Amino acid sequence: MERIKKYKRFERFWHWSQSALIFFLALTGFEVHDSIHVFGYEKAVEFHRIASYAFLVLIVFAIFWHFTTEEWKQYIPTFKNMKAQIMYYTIGIFRNDPHPTQKDKWQKLNPLQILTYLGFKVLIVPVMVVSGLLYMFHKTINTNNIVVISNFELGTIAVWHTFGAFILIAFIIVHVYMTTTGEHPTTNIKAMLTGYEDVEHGEEEEPIKEEQGV
Amino acid sequence: MRLKEHSHVLTLVLIVLGTIAVIAAIQALTPPEEPNLALEALRVKFAKDDPAGVDHSQFPILNQKFESAQEVTATCLTCHEERHDEVVNSSHFNWDRISYIDGRGIQALGKKNVLNNYCISVAGNEAACAKCHTGYGMTNSKIYDFTDANNVDCLACHADTEEYAKGGGHGGDPLATVDLTKVAQTVGKPTIENCGSCHFLGGGGNNVKHGDLETALYSADREMDVHLANDGIDMTCVDCHTAENHQIAGKLYSVSSSNVNRLYCESCHDNTPHLSDMLNKHTANVACQTCHIPVYAKENPTKMEWYWSDAGKLENGQPYSLEDSTGEHIYMSIKGSFEWASNVEPEYVWFNGTADHYLIGDKIDTTNGPVQINRLFGSHDDPGSKIIPVKVHRGDQIYDTENLTLIQPKLYAEAQGDSAFWKDFDWNTAAAAGMKQVGLPYSGHYDFIQTEMYWPINHMVSKAEASLQCADCHTQNDGRLAELTGFYLPGRDNNATLDGLGKWMIILSLFGVLAHGISRIISYFLIQKDLEMKHYREFE
Numbered sequence: 001m002e003r004i005k006k007y008k009r010f011e012r013f014w015h016w017s018q019s020a021l022i023f024f025l026a027l028t029g030f031e032v033h034d035s036i037h038v039f040g041y042e043k044a045v046e047f048h049r050i051a052s053y054a055f056l057v058l059i060v061f062a063i064f065w066h067f068t069t070e071e072w073k074q075y076i077p078t079f080k081n082m083k084a085q086i087m088y089y090t091i092g093i094f095r096n097d098p099h100p101t102q103k104d105k106w107q108k109l110n111p112l113q114i115l116t117y118l119g120f121k122v123l124i125v126p127v128m129v130v131s132g133l134l135y136m137f138h139k140t141i142n143t144n145n146i147v148v149i150s151n152f153e154l155g156t157i158a159v160w161h162t163f164g165a166f167i168l169i170a171f172i173i174v175h176v177y178m179t180t181t182g183e184h185p186t187t188n189i190k191a192m193l194t195g196y197e198d199v200e201h202g203e204e205e206e207p208i209k210e211e212q213g214v
Numbered sequence: 215m216r217l218k219e220h221s222h223v224l225t226l227v228l229i230v231l232g233t234i235a236v237i238a239a240i241q242a243l244t245p246p247e248e249p250n251l252a253l254e255a256l257r258v259k260f261a262k263d264d265p266a267g268v269d270h271s272q273f274p275i276l277n278q279k280f281e282s283a284q285e286v287t288a289t290c291l292t293c294h295e296e297r298h299d300e301v302v303n304s305s306h307f308n309w310d311r312i313s314y315i316d317g318r319g320i321q322a323l324g325k326k327n328v329l330n331n332y333c334i335s336v337a338g339n340e341a342a343c344a345k346c347h348t349g350y351g352m353t354n355s356k357i358y359d360f361t362d363a364n365n366v367d368c369l370a371c372h373a374d375t376e377e378y379a380k381g382g383g384h385g386g387d388p389l390a391t392v393d394l395t396k397v398a399q400t401v402g403k404p405t406i407e408n409c410g411s412c413h414f415l416g417g418g419g420n421n422v423k424h425g426d427l428e429t430a431l432y433s434a435d436r437e438m439d440v441h442l443a444n445d446g447i448d449m450t451c452v453d454c455h456t457a458e459n460h461q462i463a464g465k466l467y468s469v470s471s472s473n474v475n476r477l478y479c480e481s482c483h484d485n486t487p488h489l490s491d492m493l494n495k496h497t498a499n500v501a502c503q504t505c506h507i508p509v510y511a512k513e514n515p516t517k518m519e520w521y522w523s524d525a526g527k528l529e530n531g532q533p534y535s536l537e538d539s540t541g542e543h544i545y546m547s548i549k550g551s552f553e554w555a556s557n558v559e560p561e562y563v564w565f566n567g568t569a570d571h572y573l574i575g576d577k578i579d580t581t582n583g584p585v586q587i588n589r590l591f592g593s594h595d596d597p598g599s600k601i602i603p604v605k606v607h608r609g610d611q612i613y614d615t616e617n618l619t620l621i622q623p624k625l626y627a628e629a630q631g632d633s634a635f636w637k638d639f640d641w642n643t644a645a646a647a648g649m650k651q652v653g654l655p656y657s658g659h660y661d662f663i664q665t666e667m668y669w670p671i672n673h674m675v676s677k678a679e680a681s682l683q684c685a686d687c688h689t690q691n692d693g694r695l696a697e698l699t700g701f702y703l704p705g706r707d708n709n710a711t712l713d714g715l716g717k718w719m720i721i722l723s724l725f726g727v728l729a730h731g732i733s734r735i736i737s738y739f740l741i742q743k744d745l746e747m748k749h750y751r752e753f754e
Contacts, residue, residue, distance in 0.1 A: 012223060017230040024234055034690045034705040041684035041705065043241060045492060050237050089730075094737035155702035159709045166716030170723040177727035193227075194220050 006108055006197045011071070014062050015192060021055045022168060029165055052132055059125065074109055075118045082111040093181060116171075124167055131161040250489055256482055260447050264403065271399035280394040283350050283367065283387060289398070290368045298363035300460035306348045306371075308360055309336070313471035315570050316591065324469050326355050328571040329620060331587045331607045331667035332417040332520060333549075335574065338651040339626045344386035346412035353385040374400035375407040383626070406432060406442065409451040418549075419542075421516045423468075425558060425605040426673040430513035438512050439674050454482075467590060467670055473567030473598075479503070501600040504562060505682040506675050510605065511556040515542055519553035520609035523662035526639045533639065548625075548636040550609075560603030560671050562698050564592035569668075575654050577618050584608065584664035585620065594701040601698065605669040612641060614649075616657030620665075624648040 007015070028051065030036050031044035039047060066072040084100035089112070092100070101110040109117065134157045182188040183198070191197035270276055275293075280286050291298055305311050310324030325343075329335045336343045336355060344352040349365040352358045359365070367386065369378050377397045381389040388394070414420060414428050421428030436443040442450070454477060456463045464477030479502040480487075486494040487502075496505075510516070526547060528534070533547030542554045571588045572578075578585050592599035612621045624647040627634030633647035641660055649656035687695045688705030695703060 009222065009226070013226045013230070016227055017233075020230045020234055032688075032704055033708065034685075034688065041688050042492075045684070046241055047238065049492075050241075051234075054233070054237075094733055096738070096741050153702065154704075155707065155709075158702055158704065158707075159712055162708065162712055162716065166712070166719055169716075170719045173720065173723040174727060177731065180731070193223050195223070 003196045003198055005195055006191050007195045008069075009195065010061075010065050012192060012195055014058065014065065017058055018055075018062075019172075021051055021058065022172070024051050025055065026165060026169060029161075033162065033165075049136065052136070056129065059129065074107075075114055075121065077114050077118055078111050080111065085110050085112050089181070099183075116175075120171065124164055124171070127160055128164040128168070131157050131164065135161055248489065250487075252484065252487060257447060260449055260453060267402040270401050273399075276395070276398045278395065280398065283369070283394060284364045286394055286398050287364060287366050287368055290401075291363075297368075297460065298366045301348065301366045301368075302361060302363050304348075304460050304462065305465070306460075306462065307366060309347065309355070311470065311472070315471050316568065318570060321471075321573075323471055323571060323573065327573050328469055329574060329587055329611075329622070330417075330423075330468065331609055331611070331665050332423060332517070333625065334522075334611060334620075335622050337574065337622050338624045338648050341383045341385045342626045345380045345382050345384070346416065347386040350387050351385050368401070369397055370412075371404045371408050372401040373397045373408075375405070375411050379411075383628075404450075404452050404457075406450050409455075417517065421511060421514045423517070423607075424466075424669060424673075425516035426507065426510040426671045428511070428514050428516070431673070436677055437680070440677055441675060466672075467565075467569040468588060468667065469571070471569050471571065476567060479506075499594075499600055501565075501602040503670075503672055503675070504601050504603050506678075507560065507603055507671050507673075508676055508680060508682050508686075509557045509559055510603075510671050510674050511558050512674055513556070515540060515554035515556040516558065516605065517552055518555045518558070518605075518607060520550060520607070521552075521662075522550045522612055523610045525550035525635070526641065528639060547639065558605065559694070561606050562601050562695055563590055563604055563668065564594055564596070564599040564698070565590045565602045565670065566592035566596050566599040568592075572620060574622055574652050575619055578613060578620060578663065580613075580618065580663060584666040585611070585613075587665055587667035590668050590670070601695070603671040605671055607667045607669060609665055610662040611665050612645060612660050613663045614645070614655075614657050615659045615661050617655055619654065620663075621645045621656065621660060622648040622652050622654075624651065 025048060027036070027038060028044045028048035031038055031041065032048055034041075038044065081101050088097060088100045091097075099110075101107070134152055135154070138152070138154050138157060179188040179192075180186075182191075187197060275289055278289075280289070287298070301307050305324060308324065309326045310322045312320065312322050314320050315323070325336050327337075333339065333343075340355050340358070341353045348367045348370050350367055351365055367380075369388070370380060374397070377400055378392055379389050380386055388397075410427070410429060410432065413424070414431070415422075417423035421430075431439055431442050433444055434442040436446045440446055441454070442448070454464070461475070463475060465475060480497075483502070485497045487497070488494050524545065527545075528547055534545075535543050535547065536545040538544045538554065540554070543549075543552060544554070545551045568591045569588055570591070572585065590602075590604070612623060613619065614621050623641065623644040624632075624634050625636050625644065627637050630637040632638075633640075633643040635641065635644035638644070642658065645660050646656050646658070682694065685693075685705070687693045688703065690706060690708070693706055695706065
């Protein structure tokens with residue numbers, strides 16, 4: 001049994017801030033959509049906007065981090081082991097089979113995760129950011145000299161934004177559940193909290209030290 | 215997990231949660247009551263007493279016996295030279311304005327030639343209607359000289375209303391009981407009573423027409439109207455409706471058409487009056503009145519419906535009337551049946567400042583819903599339009615089934631036998647006489663048709679706390695703007711297909727992970743059992 005450093009400090013910070021923001025944005029966003037009632041409409045709109053700015057800042061930092069640390073290479077899609085991974089989730093997991101893909105410092109995502117998270121990064125988040133910005137600045141003020149976006153129907157913008165929101169909710173449900181499919185149900189979530197994961201077959205990989213993180 | 219090892223992780227989590235908690239706390243705990251300095255400045259501006267007016271009772275020239283009201287006017291003009299020309303050129307005297315109207319062109323339009331949804335029209339009824347004309351001697355608007363300045367009624371607007379009153383059926387002349395000498399000495403700046411004596415009582419009674427203009431405003435509190443409130447800034451009509459050269463600022467689209475000489479809340483409050491940026495964004499599409507006048511007719515009821523088709527029923531050959539519990543007429547033989555309401559929530563329309571009106575002689579379309587007595591132009595796609603609150607007055611009116619025109623019936627006469635409906639109760643003769651007077655054909659066949667008239671609501675501004683809240687419109691649940699379609703309103707609108715799909719996506723995701731999880735738990739125990747049995751066998 002070895003402990004490997006799996007998630008760096010910024011990675012964990014990014015992950016948990018992002019999850020908190022998405023949760024908060026969903027809460028306020030669906031209130032703006034009149035699906036739930038928590039803060040009251042006015043506060044919901046206000047909070048949603050503030051949180052969206054925080055999210056934008058976080059995204060900028062995350063993009064910077066991905067490229068400066070070369071972590072973006074984690075997300076190059078591959079079909080290698082794809083079938084094995086699907087077989088594991090549909091059959092193997094019920095037979096207590098071992099995980100088909102090894103996790104280590106340079107391959108911490110399985111092929112299904114790569115595809116999912118890549119989709120999250122390059123499809124869902126951009127859809128939400130672009131439609132969100134268009135939504136935020138969509139108005140037809142012409143006496144107040146404020147940014148005017150009126151070439152897009154607000155209804156169309158809102159449909160895209162709502163669509164993304166539903167996808168995100170479904171993503172979170174499945175994502176949270178999938179964290180329980182590690183060695184033990186709490187292995188993955190512990191790793192995302194502490195940065196370390198206990199691996200049975202970690203001999204070939206030297207555990208990296210804390211100082212190398214970030 | 216040893217706590218110390220993971221202290222930095224906990225710190226990070228705390229930072230994230232802390233940030234969100236701080237944002238929420240700041241927003242929730244910041245009192246929104248920081249002073250709105252622009253509003254304070256306006257309060258200071260209007261908190262001053264007007265300088266005392268000139269005491270006209272000291273002028274010898276007014277201390278004389280006046281033979282006629284016209285003589286008073288002539289006397290006024292000895293000092294206030296040229297003022298009569300200004301009044302003669304105002305719509306208060308002219309009863310029309312030259313306007314450009316889409317689809318109609320240049321048109322002189324006003325009380326002279328529009329219809330309304332109440333007593334229908336001035337034509338033929340001038341003697342009675344002229345009670346609210348700022349002139350004397352108008353018994354027939356067709357032959358009345360609207361350029362004769364001697365007939366200007368200075369007193370209606372400038373004299374003490376306790377002393378001065380115009381009579382019904384006198385063509386705008388004062389009551390015979392009025393002491394002109396005494397009255398002439400009371401003149402000064404118009405008070406709310408001067409304006410209210412006509413504008414609050416239009417349509418035959420208090421608050422009948424407008425809904426937001428009524429005698430309760432004489433002693434308004436801040437709940438009723440923040441501007442006129444006696445316990446507030448205590449403004450008066452002419453503070454906003456200024457009258458440079460007797461041209462009064464502001465007008466109402468029950469008789470107006472052009473987007474000129476309008477009076478805006480923004481004239482004083484500018485178009486970003488809120489401390490909240492989000493609220494200020496609304497001012498591009500939403501008129502101030504929409505949120506700040508959540509209800510009108512706050513004290514006395516206003517007439518909402520008027521069905522002329524019910525008029526003419528007699529009891530033992532005599533006209534009669536019925537009253538509701540508040541003392542308002544719900545039926546009159548001479549006028550028909552009415553519906554009243556108070557504390558009314560307005561309806562809402564897009565409005566760009568231009569309007570068209572049904573003019574006497576216009577053809578009607580009997581197949582296309584109620585006849586629009588006036589039509590407010592505007593739409594969401596027109597960037598000059600805003601959402602405004604309106605009172606919609608509904609009813610029916612008599613029309614010529616052959617010529618397809620609304621009929622101007624002759625209503626008023628001194629006595630029976632003069633074809634007046636209010637005396638003879640015969641629609642046919644009243645229609646024939648009325649149409650003859652306005653010079654239009656009448657086929658002899660009449661019926662009644664549904665009508666609608668739109669009254670923009672501008673007064674009875676509520677306290678900020680009482681104004682509409684976000685969720686009054688931004689809701690799926692029958693909000694204030696539920697009827698106003700054609701644009702996407704967040705909170706009200708959604709794509710039903712997408713929302714349905716989204717709901718199912720969430721349900722299926724939950725169901726999927728639940729099924730997968732339960733299967734794992736079951737298989738885990740099965741495998742355990744399997745192993746146990748294996749052990750047992752091995753042991754054997």
